[in-house]
Amino acid sequence: MTAIRTGNLGYPRIGSNREWKKHLESYWAGKIDETQLKEQMKKLRRQYLKTQQEKGVDWVPVGDFTFYDHVLDTAAMFGLIPKRFAHTGGPVSLDTYFAMARGNQGAVACEMTKWFNTNYHYIVPEFEPEITPLLTENKPLKAFEEAKQWGIKGKPVLLGPFTLLKLSKGYDSNQFADLLLETLVPLYEQVLKELETAGAEWVQMDEPSLVTDVNPKEWSWIDRAYSRLTTAAPRLRLLLQTYFDSATAYPSLIRLPVHGIGLDLVHGKKGNLDSLQAHGFPADKTLALGIIDGRNIWKTPLAEQLKLLEQIQSRVKPAEWWLQPSCSLLHVPVEAAQETGLRPELAGAIAFANEKLDELAVLAKGFKHGKTSISDSLQENTDAIKRFRNASFRHVSGLRETLANLSSEDFQRSHPFSERKQLQAESHPLPLFPTTTIGSFPQSADVRRARRKWRAGEWSEEQYESFLRDETARWIGIQEEIGLDVLVHGEFERTDMVEYFSDKLDGYSKTANGWVQSYGSRCVKPPIIHGDVAFLSPMTVKESVYAQSLTDKKVKGMLTGPTTMIRWSFVRDDLPVSEISLQIGYALRKEVEALEKEGIGIIQVDEPALREGLPLKQIDWKAYLEQAVQSFRLATSSVQPDTQIHTHMCYSEFHDIIEAIQALDADVISIESSRSHGELVRSFEEKTYTQGIGLGIYDIHSPRIPEEEEMARTIERALRVLPPSLFWINPDCGLKTRNEKETVESLVRMIQVAHRLREQWNETITPASR
Incomplete structure (x- = not known):
């Protein structure tokens, strides 16, 4: 045999x-x-x-x-050691190896x-x-x-x-x-x-x-x-x-x-x-x-x-x-035997x-x-x-019938972007080259300690809520002091951008120790989609409204989009992904509407995983992208025209999907461009993009503080093909993994670059075109 x-x-x-x-x-x-x-x-x-x-x-x-990573190995x-790391031959030292992965003050990471x-x-x-x-x-x-x-x-x-x-x-x-x-x-x-x-x-x-x-x-x-x-x-x-x-x-x-x-x-x-x-x-x-x-x-x-x-x-x-x-x-993850808390x-x-x-x-x-x-x-x-x-517990009565009866109007904004842009400029007056961040601020030792005490029962719900409010207020103050234009509440209540929402939606379960590697030492704990996904109650309104009450500047509501919720979860295998995606989009639609009802006029629905889920064979791309666009638009299309919808995407080759990004019909999209050393700009040199865009101009995954000139070079190339009136300035991703000193110093430099650009461009941009 x-x-x-x-x-x-x-x-x-x-x-x-x-x-x-x-x-x-x-x-x-x-x-x-x-x-x-x-x-x-x-x-x-x-x-x-x-x-x-x-x-x-x-x-x-x-x-x-x-x-760190087998490809890096x-x-x-x-x-294959770039010259900027000054490798002199022979086996690669750990310092050089980690510098390639994470960067150092003398060289940007790969x-x-x-x-x-x-x-x-x-x-x-x-x-x-x-x-x-x-x-x-x-x-x-x-x-x-x-x-x-x-x-x-x-x-x-x-x-x-x-x-x-x-x-x-x-x-x-x-x-x-x-x-x-x-x-x-x-x-x-x-x-x-x-x-x-x-x-x-x-x-x-x-x-x-x-x-x-x-x-x-x-x-x-x-x-x-x-x-x-x-x-x-x-x-x-x-x-x-x-x-x-x-x-x-x-x-x-x-x-x-x-x-x-x-x-x-x-x-x-x-x-x-x-x-x-x-x-x-x-x-x-x-x-x-x-x-x-x-x-x-x-x-x-x-x-x-x-x-x-x-x-x-x-x-x-x-x-x-x-x-x-x-x-x-x-x-x-490694071992399911530890998961004793699941149904x-x-x-x-x-x-x-x-x-x-x-x-x-x-x-x-x-x-x-x-x-x-x-x-x-x-x-x-x-x-x-x-x-x-x-x-x-896997089934939600009536949900599938509701989704089957959606009309084309449920997937369309009421006004085209050209009209929304003017209405939003009136509702949210901002300077040329507005500055913002992607959403999260450092999850410090104090934040992690507070969460552990709360989960262990050492802190009451009231103590934990008080800590989160204090941390939010502190960072609203920091953002105002350094001069950011659109603020965020900081997401101190969130361990992970998917897990947080999975805890609050029907149809999800979370593990106790189901960790997997994302990059380097960064591990994530993907939730499990075990059944039909449905909205239960507002998930982010309390934190967003509180943060907005602390400032006269606009504070963004922060959500995670349907494709990312799927891509960063372990997904049930008995339903088509397209159906699950619509379920999540419909649940997020209710959250977007709840935020808008409470006066949050800028709402970011992040899709960092959209490009990564692209099928490996081009023949399968069309169906996947149509599904991703459809679920995003279901989540975001019911708002008023002066409500500004943002989204964010992470490391990817975006020139393959520029048309799909445009089809999302987001008012502003932020995309990473720092680690690719501005190569993303090539996509916009070859294909026209007509809506608001923020290129992430410094790498938050590296502990190094970016130089102003590095950031300026990326922006200057982009402005050859992108209109200044639609250009935003931001880091390339959330700042959760960085420490406070790195975060503040990097943002200060980023804002200084924005001020330089305003001085350079204000005389050539008429108010009507902003």
Whole structure:
């Protein structure tokens, strides 16, 4: 019988209690030194590897552990260190490594953006003409040898050369083939040769870019690259791993000269199944099937997946079967056993990383020995899923009928932007180049301490409310003092921009310890959409009205948009996302109306996740964007024309979706442009944008204080193509993660830049055009 084994693609780095995060932040704060940090991280690596080994994983990944980001690790390994970090060669120091990720006072950080269509951020590698890539150290080799000392013969994981180059910047498209074949492939050859010499058997080459739109010319380059890699280390077997969608050109994929191919049978199920049926699978290659969902937290329907495996087995006869998650498990929390506070039906229906590895072992046993060998597990699994699906708390009476009866008028503002602009100028008189922030202010130690005391019952509701009001009043005063034009209340009551609203909407649950990595040490706790989402009562009105009572300046109401509420949650899997999106949009519509009724005339509905959710294949973009625009407009279209709707979007390549951004019909949109060093402006050089816009002109994810000239350069380029009368000035994101000193000093410099611009432009802009 063909061998059946299990593999894992990657394990969560953060630890069941976020130990990884705590070690990193202790190091950055100077509480531990480099030796102590490395020792603590080594302990975590060993623990993670042993856990996977004990769960019965045959091929345990090594080299997936990182001190910040696996893409940054690959860039550092190959010497892709921008000149501004003054690296002098050899292995990259921790200081340089973290400077690339976070910046320092002498150099801006590398760009950060989303990892495909997930909620994880990676650091973008930069190619520079003056920098010759070279192997600084063989990180997968070190990880392999370390694991071997602990009795684990692991499977080294590398980000493949095609995907690495696709995710990088700093080169022209006509350089792609040479960079791939003449620059990167020789470095990969060296890594693989050394792994072969060390005794590695399999190496996992992650190539998720192969599920995107790859053209025939690129496939020819990929074929040449992998021909060279397999020749360089002939005794080493390469598993070419795809995930997040189906393979774009399956016949080209299975012809590649590798020893195994990994396919996602969860998020790429239909396309990959169709390809397996139409084209088969090579009998001399290992077929690695991503049969467990690595991106969501629901239990796997084991009986259904076992039946699916049997169907595939009847069609193809690979050299070997591997069963594995659909992608790395870094996208899910570590252990569901800690979630004792959920409703029993819901708690019985979820599986985090460790539970998913248990499911993998059960499926492998059933696939090897038949379903009777796992009959008890199958019955328990089926019963748990059925109890949850039938739970009464998942349904809101009448909601679906209400949404089905919406008319086109529910998705349209009453006046076009050209008319709203004049009405809003009268209601909200602002100077040229108005300044604002994105919403949140620093969550200081005092804020976090107050929240802990309140949650622990040490503070009463009244004590906590009094603290929040005092903090809000203090920051309203700071904003007035430094001269911001449109203020925010600071969001001190919010731990997270999605979790806060999920606590107040029907249809959501939150976990106690369901943390996942967002970027670096930043971890988030995505809520769970378990049922129909519906408005219960006003969620932000009290805080917004109080803040507005403290000042004569305008204070923005702050909400999180429907697409972001979905993208940053674990979403129910029994309804189309389009239907869930409308439910959330309708709930937010009621909150927007409640804010407006209480006199809040500027309301920001943030959609930082809109671009990140864009499907990986362009053919699927239209339906996704129409859904995102529709739900946003449902949330925001019922207000009066003089109510100003803002939105905000984070790190992304926006030139792909400028038309959709325009279709949102927001009065003002703020977009990040600092880490991309103003490259976003290219989108507006190529395509016209006619509504208010604020380009985020400094990076809030870095502890460095921005120089005025840096900010001015970004603005000056933008003003070549964007009208000054519609231009706002703001940071690139919320300021929750920064400290107070950094925040105030950075905002003061930003406001000084705005004042300089007003002096420069006031004489050339007539009052009527403002």
